[in-house]
Amino acid sequence: MTSTDSPAVKRSGAPVPAQDATDQPLYANRVKVYPKNVKGPFRRAKWAVLALCLGLYYLVPWLRWDRGPNAPDQMVLLDIAGGRGYFLDIEIWPQEVYFITGLLVLGALGLFLVTSLFGRLWCGYACPQTVWTDLYMLVERWIEGDRAARMRLDNGPLTAAKVAKKATKHAAWLLIALATGGAWALYFNDAPTFVADFFTGQATTKQYFFVGLFTASTYVLAGWAREQVCTYMCPWPRFQAAMLDKQSMVVTYEAWRGEPRAKTKAGAPPAGKGDCVDCGQCVAACPTGIDIRDGLQLECIGCGLCIDACNEIMGKMGRPLNLVTFDTQANQEARACGQPTGIRFVRPRTLIYAGILGIVAAVMVTALALRTTLEVNVLRDRAPLFVTLSDGDVRNGYTLKILNKRREALAYRLTLTGIPGATLVVQDVGQAPGEQGVAVNAAPDTVEPYRVFVIAPKGSLKSDSTPIHFVLTEEASGTTAKYDGVFLGPRP
Ligand code: SF4
Ligand code: SF4
Numbered sequence: 001m002t003s004t005d006s007p008a009v010k011r012s013g014a015p016v017p018a019q020d021a022t023d024q025p026l027y028a029n030r031v032k033v034y035p036k037n038v039k040g041p042f043r044r045a046k047w048a049v050l051a052l053c054l055g056l057y058y059l060v061p062w063l064r065w066d067r068g069p070n071a072p073d074q075m076v077l078l079d080i081a082g083g084r085g086y087f088l089d090i091e092i093w094p095q096e097v098y099f100i101t102g103l104l105v106l107g108a109l110g111l112f113l114v115t116s117l118f119g120r121l122w123c124g125y126a127c128p129q130t131v132w133t134d135l136y137m138l139v140e141r142w143i144e145g146d147r148a149a150r151m152r153l154d155n156g157p158l159t160a161a162k163v164a165k166k167a168t169k170h171a172a173w174l175l176i177a178l179a180t181g182g183a184w185a186l187y188f189n190d191a192p193t194f195v196a197d198f199f200t201g202q203a204t205t206k207q208y209f210f211v212g213l214f215t216a217s218t219y220v221l222a223g224w225a226r227e228q229v230c231t232y233m234c235p236w237p238r239f240q241a242a243m244l245d246k247q248s249m250v251v252t253y254e255a256w257r258g259e260p261r262a263k264t265k266a267g268a269p270p271a272g273k274g275d276c277v278d279c280g281q282c283v284a285a286c287p288t289g290i291d292i293r294d295g296l297q298l299e300c301i302g303c304g305l306c307i308d309a310c311n312e313i314m315g316k317m318g319r320p321l322n323l324v325t326f327d328t329q330a331n332q333e334a335r336a337c338g339q340p341t342g343i344r345f346v347r348p349r350t351l352i353y354a355g356i357l358g359i360v361a362a363v364m365v366t367a368l369a370l371r372t373t374l375e376v377n378v379l380r381d382r383a384p385l386f387v388t389l390s391d392g393d394v395r396n397g398y399t400l401k402i403l404n405k406r407r408e409a410l411a412y413r414l415t416l417t418g419i420p421g422a423t424l425v426v427q428d429v430g431q432a433p434g435e436q437g438v439a440v441n442a443a444p445d446t447v448e449p450y451r452v453f454v455i456a457p458k459g460s461l462k463s464d465s466t467p468i469h470f471v472l473t474e475e476a477s478g479t480t481a482k483y484d485g486v487f488l489g490p491r492p
Helices: 007-012 041-064 098-118 120-128 128-144 146-155 162-184 191-199 204-227 227-233 238-245 283-285 303-317 329-336 348-369
Strands: 076-079 082-087 090-092 249-251 324-328 374-380 393-406 410-417 422-427 438-442 447-458 465-474 478-490
Touching: 007 227, 041 076, 041 120, 041 128, 041 191, 041 303, 076 204, 076 438, 090 098, 090 283, 098 120, 120 128, 128 146, 128 204, 128 227, 128 283, 146 438, 146 478, 162 191, 191 204, 191 465, 249 329, 283 303, 283 478, 303 324, 324 329, 374 465, 374 478, 393 410, 393 478, 410 422, 410 447, 422 438, 438 447
Parallel strands: none
Antiparallel strands: 076 082, 082 090, 249 324, 374 393, 393 447, 410 438, 410 465, 422 447, 465 478
């Protein structure tokens, strides 16, 4: 069902002359798309999703969240310099980047599930490329007019009015691009401070560079590249077909009642003719410039605007609506044969996606619930592997790091088990005679490194590699963190 024609050939509608394959150009010229404004439920849904997505994107960095003293009060913040990610009360350390990975896996699985149920809803409604392109087209329509006016303007002579309209449009696009690039930077910086620094010239070169980069990408992708991003650059359309089956809801054309298409008068079509009056309104409304009557195509983002356009025509013609419709392929085949229809949301494919999604979500929630505020990491010296002291004792050196994820300085006791009679020495930290373990401290919300030596008495080692265990106990609460390491020595 997927068409393999090149988009340029389909959009131009021109007959393709018979050519040897070697005469075909490697790249097709872009045929500019002038989408027509339409009214209807799909268009209204798109406006609603657009407003929600843009509202969230621009506003979220300004929302505050009290985390107490010495902590950023921005609700969502990716503090690259500080190595922290903040989302509400959740604080992610670099060592916990698997939470981000888990979120991405959840997003991917959610996308698989939605696609298998409702086709390319993400592409048509919530993908940033779609949202910003829609916004840019709205601005373009306000300034240059709807499809016919824009085509006239582009094909007309260069006049002062044309220059003024084009200049206004590009200025508005650049302003939106700057707001978008700037808003992106707000997620990585304290928003009020960043805005003040940015407009007083006190932001860093890196900050100006990234705002410039995202401004330029928004302007180019949403203003110029548009549907070409979906058609040529995005990998998702290439493999989303693997998630679709005959029970997936997609935007489709009821060829069984539309064909043979003919320009007929209002009312029921004449005998031998279908409902499609070949008005081309579905093509004119399409933001990717394709003809849905050619079948499900890679370029179709599933936005449903062609449904709104066709329903308006069907309404005027007094014919049944939804000649272009949002339905399953199975239903279309059943309708064509006059058989009963229905939608099967529960299928092996959707059950598998939902099952894996549920498992990953449960793992994420459990990991989050069991997240500790204290960790200890130990790295053993590689060279030398061990040192035999003059009295026959054996010494290993380690770098021990305490990860104090609390917002207060804390005192701990470090102890060691695994080798009877072994001594634990922490460089630059004194130890009272007879004291159990070594007292160490860690500053708030930081990684505190210590240089640690373990000395095994002569004759205490039964092997050249002995398991040992560092145990860190928080003095006030008794919370412990353990690290299992090894102690190396000569062959006994
Ligand atoms: S064919 Fe219809 S659903 Fe597909 S992109 Fe065009 S307007 Fe949207
Ligand atoms: S809008 Fe409807 S009637 Fe007009 S060409 Fe498209 S499918 Fe046919």
